[in-house]
Amino acid sequence: MVMRLLDTETFEMVSGEQSTFKQEGYAILSHRWVGREITFEQIQNSASQLRGKAVQPTAQLAKIRGACDRAREQGLKWMWIDSCCINKASTVEESEAINSMFRWYRDAKLCITYLSDVRYSANGPRDDVFLTTEGRGPSVWFSRGWTLQELLAPRAMQFFDMDWRYMGTKFELADLLARITRIDVSYLTGEKHFGTACIASKMSWLASRETARVEDLAYSMLGIFNVVLTPQYGEGMGAFMRLQQLLLSTQTDESLFAWKLPKDQPLQTFAVPGGWEADEWGLLAPSPSCFWDSNRLTIVGKPLPRVHGGFMMTQQGLQVPIFDPGKARTLSAVVCPLWVLGPLVWCILVRSARAKDILFPLNCWRTGPQGGGAAVQLRLRRTVKRGVMLKRIRCHDLEYTYDIPSNSRAQRAEPHTVLQPQQSYLD
Incomplete structure (x- = not known):
């Protein structure tokens, strides 16, 4: 060269x-x-x-x-x-x-x-x-x-x-x-x-920095992530979305999803069309600033298996293997003798299970003396009761858990799609 x-x-x-x-x-x-x-x-x-x-x-x-x-x-x-x-x-x-x-x-x-x-x-x-x-x-x-x-x-x-x-x-x-x-x-x-630092930690180093051209927030990180991306000046924050999609396709680092929306930035800041509440988003972050609090994370731990090809980008969002506890409880109810539950109790069980949020732990853990070893956990919600389309909710917070599903439960995960907002990058 x-x-x-x-x-x-x-x-x-x-x-x-x-x-x-x-x-x-x-x-x-x-x-x-x-x-x-x-x-x-x-x-x-x-x-x-x-x-x-x-x-x-x-x-x-x-x-x-x-x-x-x-x-x-x-x-x-x-x-x-x-x-x-x-x-x-x-x-x-x-x-x-x-x-x-x-x-x-x-x-x-x-x-x-x-x-x-x-x-x-x-x-x-x-x-x-x-x-x-x-x-x-x-x-x-x-x-x-x-x-x-x-x-x-x-x-x-x-x-x-x-x-x-x-x-x-x-x-x-x-x-x-x-x-x-x-x-x-x-x-x-x-x-x-x-x-050796995870994606989220590297993103946190960038979170408070600025560039003259907004696209350079993404382009300035290419060498740090050891990836190649063709610059397209004029795409705005679309460059950051392309960078995340590239990382998704080349790495198996789930800390990419370990971020939270800044509480001082309203949803409108990110140019999102209607249909999304103030605390809802997809799995990919709208801005590097979302990773500010993600600098003490690691992907070194005991990962859960990801079936069905893991995470895959689709036109609507990310296809994700998710163990649905609601469906599991429904199946348990089906195999129980009806006289044990009764038809009314069975219906209530099915409905409540379908209505509950899905807790999705990542293969990504907190480090440090306080809370070390806890997995990052995202909260997802169905867009319709019986659907497989989800949104991430409570995006202004990042939750942690020690309650990790067993490998056998993870193996029974089924494909769901977590919708991604269609941001207007070129306005």
């Missing part, structure tokens, strides 16, 4: 095979875009200016020179910067870059992280290392969707403040980074690979 990189001495753009640059060693910049960044077209005419001794006329040019200077000081000849090393006029190149970006950050010899809103003081409180100059919270770098993979992918990462003062490495600052991002510190130190 072809990459374009800047020569850190001449500031000229050079194209070549990514494998060659990897062998020679290259640096890569992680930063928050501010104002009008230097584009691929503009960098072609900026090399002589960047080589000059004078102060750069814009903060964007100064950032490029500062990044190249830091890389060159550490013996690296090449620098990759997302704003100017991708020709965004080519949709093919942009698509390839989006699907390759995680690999580029992973394969870099060094990731240089520039925090334009932080002024570092070696004598200041350690807890305030990432505090902005305004003192209102951590750097905006932590709120950007793309910087999540830029934090996780690199093997070596250094942080610099607005004046290019060295702040420390990812390993040295791991405890502070974990506190801000809610990512387990072991994933940041390299003690454990973040790829």
Whole structure:
């Protein structure tokens, strides 16, 4: 695969095979875009200016020179910067870059992280290392969707403040980074690979982040999930739905369904047509924000078997193997002698069983000292009494249970369809 990189001495753009640059060693910049960044077209005419001794006329040019200077000081000849090393006029190149970006950050010899809103003081409180100059919270770098993979992918990462003062490495600052991002510190130190985290945990790391284009909330996660998806700008949150459908088809991780609707977001926020109550939804989440409270989950446990092919996407929603206790009680009533129950009692039993909600435990468990080992449980309701069409209800809550069905009951599960709202993504 072809990459374009800047020569850190001449500031000229050079194209070549990514494998060659990897062998020679290259640096890569992680930063928050501010104002009008230097584009691929503009960098072609900026090399002589960047080589000059004078102060750069814009903060964007100064950032490029500062990044190249830091890389060159550490013996690296090449620098990759997302704003100017991708020709965004080519949709093919942009698509390839989006699907390759995680690999580029992973394969870099060094990731240089520039925090334009932080002024570092070696004598200041350690807890305030990432505090902005305004003192209102951590750097905006932590709120950007793309910087999540830029934090996780690199093997070596250094942080610099607005004046290019060295702040420390990812390993040295791991405890502070974990506190801000809610990512387990072991994933940041390299003690454990973040790829072992479940889908819900990874989604929770994204839940409070933002991107300039809403589609990038999904595209920025492709490398983290190790999947490939063709970008389609203009599809809005449809990109997030496509990502979930792709994960559903390539992984057997049921934490994908372990989310809850934010209580401060009304149903109308997600552009859903009528026929759905405020606490109803399908199994796939409308937004990454729904995973905010899902960061302490795991799929390591004793899973229940999923018969009939497991979970499958249909035009109406997800086909799911569900053990229906109502039907089981009905069958039990049928085989009982009628004189034991009586016809009236038998009818009441059947009706009450059919009317009750279905509790559906996932192969996904809570971790931690309090409530650890409890399975996530969803609550489903039939759209009609005797139907196999269901909706998820009480979506503003995530329930847990230790009352897990036996394997024999799970083997008797039958296909049901959990409806999925047809969101209007393009409005």
